[in-house]
Amino acid sequence: MSDQTNSRKPYSIGHAAKVTGVSVSTLRSWESFGLIEPYKSPSGHRSFAASDLDRIRQIEQLRRVSGMNLSGIRRALDEVPVADDVPAAVPEPERRKVEFEKIGETVRNLRQEAGMSLRELSERTEIGVSHLSMFERGAAFLSPARMSAIAEVFHRTLSEILGGTSRQDMPIVRKGEGRIVSTFGPGVTIEQLTVAERLMDAEVWTIEAGRESDGFYAHDGEELIYVLEGELEITLSGREAAVLRPGDSAYFNSRIGHRWRNLSGGNVVVLWMNTDVERLGSMHFEKRGRRLDLGVSHGTGLGEGGLNVELPGNSETYRVLETHTAGHPTRILIEPLSGIEGETVAEKAQAFERRYDHLRPMLLQEPRGHVGSFGLVPVPSDKADFGAFFITSYGYPRFCGHAVLGYAKALEALGRLKERQRFSVEMPGGIVEVDLGGKGDLIQVCLPAVSVTHRDLMVTVKGKALAVQVSCGSNIHAMVEASDLGLEVTSDNLEQMLAAGQQIRKALAAVQPALEAGLDSVLFCQSIAAGRERLFLAIDRQRYDRSPGVGGVAARMSLLMAQGRLKEGEVMEAESIFGGHLQGRITGIAEGPDGRPAYIPKISGRAHLNGISTLILEPDDPLRRGFLG
Secondary structure, three states: OOHHHHOOOOEEHHHHHHHHOOOHHHHHHHHHOOOOOOEEOOOOOEEEOHHHHHHHHHHHHHHHOOOOOHHHHHHHHHOOOOOOOOOOOOOOOOOEEEOHHHHHHHHHHHHHHOOOOHHHHHHHHOOOHHHHHHHHOOOOOOOHHHHHHHHHHOOOOHHHHHOOOOOOOOOOOOOOOOEEEOOOOOOEEEEEEEOOOOOEEEEEEEEOOOOEOOOOEOOOOEEEEEEEEOOEEEEEOOOOOEEEOOOOEEEEEOOOOEEEEOOOOOOEEEEEEEEOHHHHOOOOOOOEOOEEEEEEEOOOOOOOEEEEEEOOOOOEEEEEEEEEEOOEEEEEEOOOOOOOOOOOHHHHHHHHHHHHOOHHHHHHOEOOOOOOOOEEEEEOOOOOOEEEEEEEOOEOOOOOHHHHHHHHHHHHHOOOOOOOOEEEEEEOOEEEEEEOOOHHHOEEEEOOOEEEEEEEEEEEEOOEEEEEEEEEOOOEEEEEEHHHHOOOOOHHHHHHHHHHHHHHHHHHHHHOHHHHHHOOEEEEEEEEEOOEEEEEEEOOOOOEOOOOOHHHHHHHHHHHHHOOOOOOOOOEEEEOOOOOEEEEEEEEEEEOOOOOEEEEEEEEEOEEEEEEEEEEEOOOOOOOOOEOO
16 A cells, blocks of 8 residues: 555554544454454554544444444445545435344343343343343333333443444534434434533433333433423422423432423423433543642632632643552552553553653652652553553563552442452453452452572671572562561661662672572561561662562462461461551462472452542653652
8 A cells, every 4th residue: 555545544543542432452353354444554553544433433333332243243334335535525414323122132232241131130120021022122112210220230321221422522413413312112212412422411302292201210420401392291209290391401310219201292302411420430531721620618728619720831630549558559540641552461561661651750750759659550451351551660560469459449449340349450460360359348369370489599698698588470579587687577677678688689699690680579578476477578779568568478478388387278467567468378289380389379458549639740840750869
C-alpha cells in the first residue's frame, strides 16, 4: 500500500481504540479474523481511516447489543458494501432501531455466562419461566419493572441491557438521529439521545394510551422526567399519584420505588433523564479547562462554601487513588492515558516507558511523592480479569504483592468487581489469583512458587562471618538472621539495617556475581514466637518496605519449610517494624525445575484507602520531573 493511500488513514491503533472503546488487542484479533483491514506499514504500525472507525463501532454494536458472534458479524457485514475512504457527501442519518428480540438474546447470554438456569432467574425476578423463555426467544415482551428486576440480578443498569449510543463525542443530536429501542411491548418506544456515554442518560419516551410500567421498580441513580406532550401519571412509593402535563417535571432519587402510566386517550411524549452511579464512581473523569472543582462544604475559614482552584494555562493534572497495605503505600494512576498498547501487560508497561516515562519521577518523587512511593498503572488484560504494571522511582518492577492487595481494595471500592469474590490480575511477572473472601475481610493472593536456591552462603560483613539464605520466586531475596549481626528488627535499628543491607549486597557480589544482578532485596528476619516473625525488607540504601513485604513473607516461609520449622498449611504471622501485619501459609509443595522443592504460598492482609488526589503540574515548574531527597 502506498504512502498516498496511508495519508487517507491518519489514525493510529491507539487512537482507534480510544475513540471506539475497543481494546488494541481486540482490534488486532478482528484484523486477523478479516473483520477490519487497517493500513500496515513495513515496520508493522497500523493506521485507520474514519470509515474504519465506523466499521469498528458497527462490529462492537453487533457484538455487544445484538449478541452476534464474529462469524455472524462477518456474514452480516459482507452483505453491506464497504464505503470508499474518498470523502463523499454526508448522507442523511438513519434511525437505528434495536428489536426487542435482540435484547432477549442479550439477557440469555448474561444468564448463561452466570451459569444460571431459567428457573433460578424466574425465582429471583418473580417472572414466570415460560414468559422468560419466550422473551429470550424474542416471542414476548417484558415491562420496564420486569426488565429492571433482570438488570439488578446481573448487576447491570437498564442502559447496559438495552445498549447505549456512540457519537464520537459529538454534542449535537439532530431530530431522528436517536437510537430507537423497542422492548417494553407494543405502545412504548424509546429514542436514546445519549446513553452510557456520560454522567447523564437522555431519552425521549413515547407512551401510547393505556400503557404502564407494570408496577413499581427502583434502581441506582437519580432521574428527571419532563413531559413534552400529553399527560402522564407518576407515583413514588409512599406518596399520592400525581399527573404531569406538558411543562411539568418530576425529579427524584431512583432508589425510591416508582411507577407510571398513561391514563389519557392519546400519546404521552416524555424527556427522561437518568444518572448512572457506576459512572459517577468511574476511574475516568473530565477536566474542566483551567479549573478544578473541589465541591461544597459548610463552616468557617478557607474551606467554607463552594471551592474551585484556578490553574495557570497549559497546566496538567493527574488523578490518583491512594492505598496502603500493612503500611506500605500504593499510588494508583486513574488518569486515562492513550497509546499504552501491547498484547500483554508487559508490552503495555514497555509502551508506557517509551511514551510516558517522564511521568514516573513526577508522580512518585518529591515534591509530589517521597522515596517510598510506589505506583500502579491499571490496564486491560486479555489473559486475566484485570491488568496492572508497576512504577517506582528506580524503575519498573515485574511483580509486587502489596500493590496487588491495594489494587484489589481499589477495584472493590470503585464497584469494578460486581460483587465477585475471586478474580485474577496479570502483571509483567505473571498472573496471580486474588480472593476477597478471607476471614476478617482479609484479602488473599496466591503467589508463584518459591524455592530456596542457596543455603548458608557465607559472606563477611564488618569482619564477621554471616550465613545468607537466598530464595527465588516472584522476587529474589537474600535472607539473614538479624541476631547474627547483633541487631533486633526494630524501627530504632532502621539505619543500621539499611547500611548492613548494602554491605551484604557487596559481599554477595564478591562470592556470587551473577546473583547480585537479580537480587531484589535483603530480608532481615527475627523470630518473635512460634509462628510469628518480624521482617524488614531493605531494597537499597534509601528504600525499604514499610510493610512486612508480601514477597518477604513468602520467602521467609519457604526457608522455614526447608528447615523443618514450618509445616504445610500452618499459618505464619508477620509484622513490620511499624506495626503492619500480614500472614501466610504454604498451600502446596511442587518440584522446581532444578529438583528443589518449590513452595506455593498464599499471603493474606488488609489494604486501606488513603485518599483521592489530583496532582498538578504547572508549565513553569522547575521541578517538573521531581527529585529524590
